[in-house]
Amino acid sequence: xxxxxxxxxxxxxxxxxxxxxxxxxxxxxxxxxxxxxxxxxxxxxxxxxxxxxxxxxxxxxxxxxxxxxxxxxxxxxxxxxxxxxxxxxxxxxxxxxxxxxxxxxxxxxxxxxxxxxxxxxxxxxxxxxxxxxxxxxxxxxxxxxxxxxxxxxxxxxxxxxxxxxxxxxxxxxxxxxxxxxxxxxxxxxxxxxxxxxxxxxxxxxxx
Amino acid sequence: xxxxxxxxxxxxxxxxxxxxxxxxxxxxxxxxxxxxxxxxxxxxxxxxxxxxxxxxxxxxxxxxxxxxxxxxxxxxxxxxxxxxxxxxxxxxxxxxxxxxxxxxxxxxxxxxxxxxxxxxxxxxxxxxxxxxxxxxxxxxxxxxxxxxxxxxxxxxxxxxxxxxxxxxxxxxxxxxxxxxxxxxxxxxxxxxxxxxxxxxxxxxxx
Numbered sequence: 230x231x232x233x234x235x236x237x238x239x240x241x242x243x244x245x246x247x248x249x250x251x252x253x254x255x256x257x258x259x260x261x262x263x264x265x266x267x268x269x270x271x272x273x274x275x276x277x278x279x280x281x282x283x284x285x286x287x288x289x290x291x292x293x294x295x296x297x298x299x300x301x302x303x304x305x306x307x308x309x310x311x312x313x314x315x316x317x318x319x320x321x322x323x324x325x326x327x328x329x330x331x332x333x334x335x336x337x338x339x340x341x342x343x344x345x346x347x348x349x350x351x352x353x354x355x356x357x358x359x360x361x362x363x364x365x366x367x368x369x370x371x372x373x374x375x376x377x378x379x380x381x382x383x384x385x386x387x388x389x390x391x392x393x394x395x396x397x398x399x400x401x402x403x404x405x406x407x408x409x410x411x412x413x414x415x416x417x418x419x420x421x422x423x424x425x426x427x428x429x430x431x432x433x434x435x436x
Numbered sequence: 437x438x439x440x441x442x443x444x445x446x447x448x449x450x451x452x453x454x455x456x457x458x459x460x461x462x463x464x465x466x467x468x469x470x471x472x473x474x475x476x477x478x479x480x481x482x483x484x485x486x487x488x489x490x491x492x493x494x495x496x497x498x499x500x501x502x503x504x505x506x507x508x509x510x511x512x513x514x515x516x517x518x519x520x521x522x523x524x525x526x527x528x529x530x531x532x533x534x535x536x537x538x539x540x541x542x543x544x545x546x547x548x549x550x551x552x553x554x555x556x557x558x559x560x561x562x563x564x565x566x567x568x569x570x571x572x573x574x575x576x577x578x579x580x581x582x583x584x585x586x587x588x589x590x591x592x593x594x595x596x597x598x599x600x601x602x603x604x605x606x607x608x609x610x611x612x613x614x615x616x617x618x619x620x621x622x623x624x625x626x627x628x629x630x631x632x633x634x635x636x637x638x639x640x641x642x
Contacts, residue, residue: 293591316547317554350522361558364565391498
């Protein structure tokens with residue numbers, strides 16, 4: 230069976246949905262938009278999202294995931310501010326999230342060298358990672374769709390001509406119309422809406 | 437005339453060679469890009485720039501307007517310089533003075549070495565995929581290999597990276613900036629060797 234392979238953070242993982250909350254969150258939810266969409270198109274769902282992931286970690290996960298020619302890949306990118314939380318710290322390529330809470334993350338950024346231009350550096354690091362993902366998937370020849378899954382993390386941030394993105398869906402952010410059990414993540418109706426949006430984009434836009 | 441575009445650091449610019457020494461901003465007519473361009477019958481646009489790292493090389497490639505008949509050769513730089521380039525003057529970016537950068541970075545700490553190594557290989561991977569997406573014929577090879585640079589990031593299939601060209605294959609003499617202590621840029625014979633090695637690969641691959 231052909232696969233729908235998804236990457237992203239907790240918004241793609243489906244954290245907070247009824248099968249993926251607190252102690253039962255070791256595996257991605259089956260109730261989020263990735264499984265809904267896979268069921269709708271008759272594909273197997275491989276959800277590689279990682280709660281808390283930033284876009285560097287998403288890129289590394291993508292590069293480490295073997296893909297098949299008939300896969301459809303969907304990447305819902307995460308908060309730009311998380312980029313430097315993840316570092317590759319072993320020769321085998323496995324990385325580690327070095328800041329697990331907000332204060333730790335904030336302290337890490339404050340301690341970074343030359344933090345006077347941190348925001349611009351971070352902006353480019355993210356967009357270059359997104360471009361890298363697109364180039365990789367194009368080279369693989371698989372069908373794919375990339376977008377910013379979390380609406381408020383992008384706002385005016387659009388890449389200028391240096392980052393040549395040809396397949397980035399700027400209107401793809403998940404619309405948060407209800408909340409999951411944790412009252413923070415998107416609920417089931419938000420996931421249904423996102424599933425419909427992605428389906429339309431993938432299969433109806435060009436018809 | 438069709439063009440050869442070269443990207444790299446001072447080893448590509450030809451620092452220390454007789455026609456530009458002691459300039460660190462000019463490019464030499466004795467540097468490998470000129471020698472290779474002559475062999476291929478192409479005009480040369482040598483984008484080699486002293487002091488740059490691989491992220492800055494990626495920036496040069498992304499900001500270059502290519503023509504369909506171009507070919508591109510990249511000599512990658514020292515890994516330690518990767519973070520000395522920052523995109524803080526959109527879209528050109530700027531470089532933090534290297535000695536200041538190194539003074540403040542934990543370059544002896546293993547996490548930095550590992551993370552920096554991976555980010556360099558990712559940059560090389562991204563740049564190679566970008567050129568491939570443009571259908572521009574290109575090859576790249578390692579120019580300066582330090583003791584922490586030699587392990588590629590696993591599982592990355594980097595298009596057209598000439599892994600069989602070793603620095604020891606071509607670094608056979610030093611330029612006028614040789615300080616007698618093992619420091620100094622490649623000399624004219626080294627540049628001739630690079631041009632010959634790359635020429636053979638390009639000929640081999642059509």
